[in-house]
Amino acid sequence: MTETNAAALAISTATPRRTRRRIRGGDILDHAILIAGALFMLLPLLMLIQMSTLPDVEVIRTGPSLAIGDRLDDNFNKAMFQASGFSGLNTGTNMLMNSFILGIGFALGKIVIGMMAAYAIVYFRLRFATLAFWVIFTTLLLPLEVRILPSYEIVQKLGMLNTYQGLIVPLIASATATFFFRQYFRSVPEELIEAARIDGAGPVKFFIDILVPLSKTMIAAMFIIMFVYGWNQYLWPTMITTEEDMFTLVRGIKQITQSLEGNSIPEYGRANLLAIIAVVPPVFVVIFFQSWFVKGLTESDK
Amino acid sequence: MAQVKLDGIRKIYPNGFEAVKPATFTIADGEFAVLVGPSGCGKSTLLRMVAGLETIDEGHLMIGEREVNNLDPADRDIAMVFQNYALYPHMTVRKNIAYGLKNRKTPQAEIARKVAEASAILNLDDHLDSKPSQLSGGQRQRVAMGRAIVRDPSLFLFDEPLSNLDAKLRNQMRIEIKALQRRLGVTSIYVTHDQVEAMTMADRIIVMNGGRIEQIGTPAEVYHAPASTFVASFMGAPPMNLMAAQSKGGDVVFAGLTLRHGKGVEGPVTLGIRPEDLILDPAGPLKFDVAIIEELGAHRLLHGAIGDHPVTVHAGKDVSARTGPANLSVNPDTLSMFDARTGMRL
Numbered sequence: 108m109t110e111t112n113a114a115a116l117a118i119s120t121a122t123p124r125r126t127r128r129r130i131r132g133g134d135i136l137d138h139a140i141l142i143a144g145a146l147f148m149l150l151p152l153l154m155l156i157q158m159s160t161l162p163d164v165e166v167i168r169t170g171p172s173l174a175i176g177d178r179l180d181d182n183f184n185k186a187m188f189q190a191s192g193f194s195g196l197n198t199g200t201n202m203l204m205n206s207f208i209l210g211i212g213f214a215l216g217k218i219v220i221g222m223m224a225a226y227a228i229v230y231f232r233l234r235f236a237t238l239a240f241w242v243i244f245t246t247l248l249l250p251l252e253v254r255i256l257p258s259y260e261i262v263q264k265l266g267m268l269n270t271y272q273g274l275i276v277p278l279i280a281s282a283t284a285t286f287f288f289r290q291y292f293r294s295v296p297e298e299l300i301e302a303a304r305i306d307g308a309g310p311v312k313f314f315i316d317i318l319v320p321l322s323k324t325m326i327a328a329m330f331i332i333m334f335v336y337g338w339n340q341y342l343w344p345t346m347i348t349t350e351e352d353m354f355t356l357v358r359g360i361k362q363i364t365q366s367l368e369g370n371s372i373p374e375y376g377r378a379n380l381l382a383i384i385a386v387v388p389p390v391f392v393v394i395f396f397q398s399w400f401v402k403g404l405t406e407s408d409k
Numbered sequence: 410m411a412q413v414k415l416d417g418i419r420k421i422y423p424n425g426f427e428a429v430k431p432a433t434f435t436i437a438d439g440e441f442a443v444l445v446g447p448s449g450c451g452k453s454t455l456l457r458m459v460a461g462l463e464t465i466d467e468g469h470l471m472i473g474e475r476e477v478n479n480l481d482p483a484d485r486d487i488a489m490v491f492q493n494y495a496l497y498p499h500m501t502v503r504k505n506i507a508y509g510l511k512n513r514k515t516p517q518a519e520i521a522r523k524v525a526e527a528s529a530i531l532n533l534d535d536h537l538d539s540k541p542s543q544l545s546g547g548q549r550q551r552v553a554m555g556r557a558i559v560r561d562p563s564l565f566l567f568d569e570p571l572s573n574l575d576a577k578l579r580n581q582m583r584i585e586i587k588a589l590q591r592r593l594g595v596t597s598i599y600v601t602h603d604q605v606e607a608m609t610m611a612d613r614i615i616v617m618n619g620g621r622i623e624q625i626g627t628p629a630e631v632y633h634a635p636a637s638t639f640v641a642s643f644m645g646a647p648p649m650n651l652m653a654a655q656s657k658g659g660d661v662v663f664a665g666l667t668l669r670h671g672k673g674v675e676g677p678v679t680l681g682i683r684p685e686d687l688i689l690d691p692a693g694p695l696k697f698d699v700a701i702i703e704e705l706g707a708h709r710l711l712h713g714a715i716g717d718h719p720v721t722v723h724a725g726k727d728v729s730a731r732t733g734p735a736n737l738s739v740n741p742d743t744l745s746m747f748d749a750r751t752g753m754r755l
Binding site: 296298299301302303304305306307308312316317320321323 | 460461462481482483487488489491492493495496497498499508509512513556
């Protein structure tokens, strides 16, 4: 009651000038730059949307235009539910599912492996823990592209071509996640593990009961980064998946624009729409985890 | 409940630093022992060895009838309260208190009963479903205490539990902890660097310095008969006045005054007199030059010098005092004497 009174009083005594924010020249410039940047980034996406409303013939005939067609429904149906290629298995929904499996499996795998590696390095008195960490860290210098041939050969010899395991497992060892979790675990107060030891929590219990819940925000942050990273993988899926029912979206789209069978026109509408669909899930993941993401990277709730 | 026996407990770090020199003492059943000393004196290390958080390099540790040297902290039947409380931030107060019991596979009903009991004792009933971050420092400290008492341990360990609290709360919690310990009758070891805490809470004080135990005794013993110049200057605020003097034939000569002590020491000694044992007395034989007067309400502290020796004198509120020359008398029975070289009590 007293609070509302005080608030009412504050409003009535405040002068109108103070309630309206004053706009400074600097603000205008800042916003102009931001708006220009946003438009620059959005323009290709808007073009994609515009083109996906047109019939394919129109796209070839007129090139870029501002015309909005009526074929969005049609293109969407084609993109999501009609198969392309020979086997008739890589529909949009199928590719979307494959992309989700890759993105989620990739992100979760990286988080689990990274957390466990960091746990071992930070909390156990290993003889060469620091050395082990730096060895893991230097693998950042050897991205997939550098070791793609041996990696491919291993996966092939293990008979994991065209499988989800083959798609995910070779990618989940992650120096980045290990590094981030290591830094995070090092900031967890020593007393917490000591209190847990006195409370009778062994290493596994401490990890699951205390460290994992404490790392929630960190896990969310890693999940965003890794999901988007996994979702956007192109080279590795191209190598590993040759059967069309294993194609991911990012890999499948290229196949569609390429498929100049006979003298048919490339299916621009379909490819463009799939490209848009491919952008949507990462956007939602980021929006959903955004507040956690910021928390995970800045705040410490200890 | 149990007695705790340390027999030559020693800690040497891999770099060769001897953090705790062989320590031998026994804490009686139900006793409240306080380990006190400046930072880096090894008191926390010793406590952590008792807890099982540090390995014991040498010696034997008995809690009750068991040797616990090689037992895990959880199996030693102890509970520990940490300086920063070490509460699990993602758990509610209730879960924090119950976590240890849960890990011991205590039946649900018994956990609920014990948590309710502890929260009643500690006035936490209204906060059982809050997270630690929603609590004040004093409440967090109580939760940490609750976590300790639900386990019914045979030994409580406190690692500077009050140093994160403000002065007023600290005084209050000091009394609460002491009262709780009395009520539960659990043997306790309490580590602090604050000599006031040590004096007020302890049944017995263990003063440590540089990894060595300087003295073990009741607060009164430690205060009135310090075993070394270190203890004399560490315990008591203000500390004991220490002055170089000469001893000859059972007398000690200081600033022209001869005092009888009857001990067969010859040569230079360090003379120790508590500030309250120096009495303002117009007919007193010691010439004292008062430089600064600290008014503390209940009493006053006069800082000045006898000859070249800086000296502090404790004066009651009824005694008139002003800066400038004054005279002091001293009761020879209250003197402490220390070896000038080793600093040990004579």
